[in-house]
Amino acid sequence: MRFADFPFLRYLPFILMGIFCGQSSWSPDLLTLAIILAVIWLCYLLLISSHRKQKSPIPPNSLAYLALFVFGALLVQNKERHRDFRTDLLHADNYLAEVTMYDQQKPNSFENLLEVKSALIEGVWSDAYGKVLVYHQSAQALKPGEVVLVKKKPETIASPLNPYEFDYMQYLERQGIQYRQFLGKDFQVIDSEGGSRFDYFLVHLRHRIAEMIKSKIPNEKSAQIALALLLGQKKALDPSIREAYAQAGVMHILAVSGLHVGIIYAFFILILKPLKLKKEKARLYLLFVILVIWLYALLTGLAPSVVRAATMFSLLTLGQMRERRPSIYNILAFSAILMITINPDLIYEVGFQLSYLAVLGIVMIQPLILNCWLPRYKILEYIWQLTSVSIAAQLVTFPLSLYYFHIFPTYFLLGNLLIIPLAFLIMQVGVPLMILGWIPIVSDALGWVLSWLIWLQNWIAEAIQLIPGGKLDRLTMDFSGMIFVWGMLLIAASWEFGSKRKLSWLALSLVFCWAGFQLYKEYQIPSKELIVYQGKKSQLFDFSSSGVLYSWNLGLEPGEISYSIYPNRLQNHWSQFPESLTGLQHDSGELEFVGADFAFNPANKKLKFSASPKSIHYWSESDWVELPVIDSIAIDSIAYRILF
Structure with a gap:
């Protein structure tokens, strides 16, 4: 090779x-x-x-x-x-926009996405372009293709105020969304005929199938799982059931992915042999399989993992038609090139990254694990194959999962062994329901079976969640750690094919590089550090001294702390439950913090330093930017980092 x-x-x-x-x-x-x-x-x-x-x-x-x-x-x-080319809608007095999706239910409103077509700027209507994420409270639901008139300008999406806080602005920007707006009832539908256009055929079809599935599965939680499994619609998932699947290590089955496309592909390929078709008819059948795969990909919204799987299985099927077996590595690379050519921002999507890593793990690592044991019985062989696939995928994806989510599901193997076979059965019942859902008796029977299978799957996920130690959280891995783990796995996968001496030296070099990088990071940690976080209306101070974290909260709510403060504490390996700073209030109203090198005046929001700082930084565009060292700063709308 x-x-x-x-x-x-x-x-x-x-x-x-x-x-x-x-x-x-x-x-x-x-x-x-x-x-x-x-x-x-x-x-x-x-x-x-x-x-x-x-x-x-x-x-x-x-x-x-x-x-x-x-x-x-x-x-x-x-x-x-x-x-x-997008128009700056912040200067628009009014704008006309087309509705692109069905309403998504939110706690106090409905979410939708508008695509701007025209804007009134300085009294002149002109063509415009931009996407606006809107929230409305109208009793009349918005439908794809409708044109609405909005008589106020949208807002830009704010960048994160605090270090390592989730960058919602960047997340939406990569989807082409630059604005958001709360409409309430302050808009007008001026054209409701556009929804009949062919552009929205698949959107309407997906919605009708979703409504049909919900009507056939009366249990709300089961219906939510069915929509996630079959159509990739998981925004409405109940948080408790989402957490149960996450702790069971099978959250990936709730996002339509390569697994689901693979199940559909396997179903059609398995019945090819019993059909005993002649060569030409077999080729026509395989072309039909490719068509079905891409129809399903279109129906589920062309998620990156689905497109990757559809491309892979299409190329494999074409190779089968020519009686050739193309290299899986070439297929993976070709599908990736195709997708990033269409949208280069895909490389930053977590689903895209995890999808390719999981397949690489299965292709490269699974054979090594599989060869560790050769079961004598068919049932044991099936269990061992499923086990080896789960371990291989988890080994390659866990560094990225820790980097993004900081959680590791302890019982992922148990969850995969029990739930993936059930997901296979659910897909075998769910896909026929999507096709035959308009036939009353057949759809009722399929809906009942599907509901029962999903109830069983939910019960297993919730049972695994009850086992103590179901997840390890607050885990971190930096970029060097990911490279180290992937490098060692690559060396293990190449051990039988390459020079063992060179691979051993490469492994030793990786160990020394990673250890050196960790020592450098430890050396860079300051002995005393103050972080000033910004909330919606107030601030919070984190003061780290010799590895101990002290904190003073000026009014941030628990939800704000979890969203805005925890990411930086996790990044620095600080405690989520710091000790409280001791503050002495002077007659002037100034707070002097005992054992720290700063004082704070709540009246003018001024931070004074009793010891001269080594450096002062503020958070901007996902990085710390250095400021001139001064003896006091006014705490405004940005986060600060002061090193002593």
Whole structure:
């Protein structure tokens, strides 16, 4: 097995590097990149033609890889150009927008997404573009395709105020959403005929199927799971059932993914052999399977993991039609290139990253685990195969899961062994229900079976949740830790194929690099550090001294603390339950904190330092920015970090 045998796997890293560089401030603009790419390809063609006559001093491959690098940067700049075309709706007095989805129920309102078509700016109506996330309280539900008139300007989405707080603005921006707005009832539907257009055919079909499923499954929790499993609609999931599935380590089955596409693919492929079709008819049948897979992908909203799986199974099926078995690594890399070409921001989506990592883990690590035991009986062999797949996927994805979610489900293996077979059965009943749901007796029978299977699945998830020690939380892993774990797994997967001496040296080098990076991080930790967090109406101080955390809350609510404060404490490995700072209040109203190097005046919100700080920083655009050192600062609307 040679790396040269996987061309798309060789191309992918260069495109990714180009995307990362294209997002930097020093990246050339779209036109410059297009010219550079054209020149590179012209040079490449000249080198190829001259290479046939005489050996060229420049390898043609190097120019091809450079072209892929520039192509990656070009993808980013092209998307940025489309973003620049969006109208600044903050100056709009009124705007006309098209409804793009059905209402999502929220505690006190309904959520929807509007796509702006025209805006009234300084008394002139003109074409406009932008997406606005809206919340309304109208008794009349909004439907896709309707056109609404909004007589007030939307708001921009605020960036996070505190360190390592979830960046909701960036999350929406990568979906093309720049604004949000609470409408209440202050809008007017001026056209309700647009929803009949073909553009919204799949949206309406998905909604009708969802309503039919809910009507056939009276149990609310079971209906929520059915919608998540079959259609990927998990926004309405009850928090308690979501937590049960998370602790059971099977949350991935509630997001339509490669597992679901694989189940559908397996169902159709398994019945191919008993049909005993001739060659030409078998090919037509396989084309039908590809069509079904992509129809399901379209119906579920083309989530990244679904597109990846649909592309993979389509290529595998095409290879089967030609009686060839294409490399799974090439298929994975090709599907990734295809998806990031359409939308380069996909590389930042957690679902996209976890999906590819899980498949890589199954392909590379699962055979090693599988060979550790050869069961004698079929049932044990099936259990062992499922176990090895679960372990392999978990081994490769857990570093990223800790990096994002800081939780590890202890009983993931038990959950996968019990719930995934049930999910397979649910899909075998649920897909026919989606197709035959309009036939009364058949749909009632399928709905009853589906409801019972989901109830059993929920019961198992909730039972696993009751076992003590169901999850390990507050776990962290930095980027160097992820590289170390993935590097060691890659070495283990390559052990039988590569030079054991070189792999041993590589493993030793990884250990030393990771240990050195950890020592450097420890060295960088200050002995005394003050963090000033900003809440909606007040502040909170965290003062770390010699590894002990002290805190003073000026009025943040528990929900605010969990959302805004915990991420930074987790990042710094600080306690979630700090000791309280002791404050002495002077006649002037100033609070002097005992044992700390600062005092605070609540009246003018001024922070004074009794000892000169080493440095002062404020939080901006996901990083600390240094300020000049002064003896006091006014606590305004941003977070501060002061090192003593």
